[in-house]
Amino acid sequence: MVAHRRATWDTCAVHQHEWPGEFTYCPHCATPLVEARVAGSPRKKCPQCGFVHFRNPGVGAAVVVWDSDGRLLLVKRGPGATKAGLWSIPAGYVDYGEDVREAAARELLEETGLEADIGPVVWVASNFHDPAKLTVGIWFDGTVIGGTLQAGDDAAEARFFSPDALPPMAFETDLAYLQTLGIEP
Numbered sequence: 001m002v003a004h005r006r007a008t009w010d011t012c013a014v015h016q017h018e019w020p021g022e023f024t025y026c027p028h029c030a031t032p033l034v035e036a037r038v039a040g041s042p043r044k045k046c047p048q049c050g051f052v053h054f055r056n057p058g059v060g061a062a063v064v065v066w067d068s069d070g071r072l073l074l075v076k077r078g079p080g081a082t083k084a085g086l087w088s089i090p091a092g093y094v095d096y097g098e099d100v101r102e103a104a105a106r107e108l109l110e111e112t113g114l115e116a117d118i119g120p121v122v123w124v125a126s127n128f129h130d131p132a133k134l135t136v137g138i139w140f141d142g143t144v145i146g147g148t149l150q151a152g153d154d155a156a157e158a159r160f161f162s163p164d165a166l167p168p169m170a171f172e173t174d175l176a177y178l179q180t181l182g183i184e185p
């Protein structure tokens with residue numbers, strides 16, 4: 001496993017950061033942020049209104065769907081998506097205020113046209129593939145209850161694949177989950 005250390009102020013220049021995309025200005029009052037030690041860690045703080053930038057990963061929800069022949073549902077990532085042209089288990093970001101299971105069902109429907117009951121969690125992992133947009137991914141089992149298979153949203157294709165003939169996969173965390181099932185592409 002790769003060790004992922006926390007960013008520190010030593011490595012932080014505004015536009016040259018280990019984890020790019022740190023705020024430069026206060027998002028509430030537009031005052032330049034300053035370095036401060038808050039809750040035991042270096043953070044950026046607004047000297048005007050007191051805003052502290054606690055930078056957290058986003059949450060991604062993925063749905064693992066198998067068909068009656070034991071094939072796995074995957075989507076080909078469309079132009080503009082991270083790792084375009086490669087394949088992944090259908091997934092997307094949880095919106096602010098949205099329930100994680102509702103997000104999983106929504107993303108599956110948007111990307112594949114399939115409606116599913118969202119079942120138990122089968123895998124959880126931190127995703128570090130985009131250093132500007134870190135996420136915690138939660139993979140749910142899904143049981144299809146309706147819809148018609150058709151790629152949509154940022155998916156260019158949606159297809160079922162036999163585990164012994166998987167296409168080029170985008171994310172090491174999908175692969176890590178599949179490994180737990182004894183599936184190696």
Ligand SMILES: [Zn+2]
Nearest residue numbers: 026029046049
């Ligand atoms: Zn402010």
